[in-house]
Amino acid sequence: MSIDIVNPALNDYLLDHATPADDVLRELAEETHRVLPRNAGMQVSHDEGTFLTLLVKMTGTLHAVEVGTFTGYSSICIARGLAPGGRLLACDVSEEWTGTARRYWERAGVADRIDLRIAPAAETLRALPREEYLDFAFIDADKTGYPVYYEELLSRLRPGGVIVLDNVLRGGRVVDPAARDEADVVIRGLNDAIAADERVESVLLPLRDGVTVVRKR
Secondary structure, three states: OOOOOOOOHHHHHHHHHOOOOOOHHHHHHHHHHHHHHOOOHHHOHHHHHHHHHHHHOOOOEEEEEEEEEOOHHHHHHHHHHHOOOEEEEEEEEOHHHHHHHHHHHHHOOHHEEEEEEEEOHHHHOOOOOOOOOEEEEOOOOOOHHHHHHHHHHHEEEEEEOOOOOOOOHHHHHOOOOOOOOHHHHHHHHHHHHHOOOEEEEEEOOOOOOEHHHHHHH
């Protein structure tokens, strides 16, 4: 039996059946929606944040990278899942948005685990060591940059390491040939490329706006 994965009635049910958010995450979500109402949709939902924490814990992550930090919700979720001594490299271009992130990292007690780089993410990633040492990466930034971010991260990912890519359904437009926005075209092409990529195992999940989980062989 199939269900409508975008049924609005499921939203609260999904959130009610994930480990509850604490005060820090709740207040961060509220502040983001209040102060940045036009951009608040860029913030991951709580169920997706919980999913990230679980994946990071299950992979025993010491070395993590996040491309696209915004106000810091996903980075808190990732940092909380790190193994003892683990570090998260957070990549963003906005001092304003990450200023909020920094405040909430302190409140969440994870600021000492996060290194923030304010620069184009492609430059930051290309400057990383060429070794296969990364355990986990999360990509949630400008969609046209995804192919570059994916390749730069995959080349540095250890075997068994995981990359998570957000917003890979593009509101359902990936299955609409008439959707010719550049971001839609790029993500559609990347989805096809990952599905055929023999370097990895992958699954595209209908979590929110689509999440692809990639494991390096």
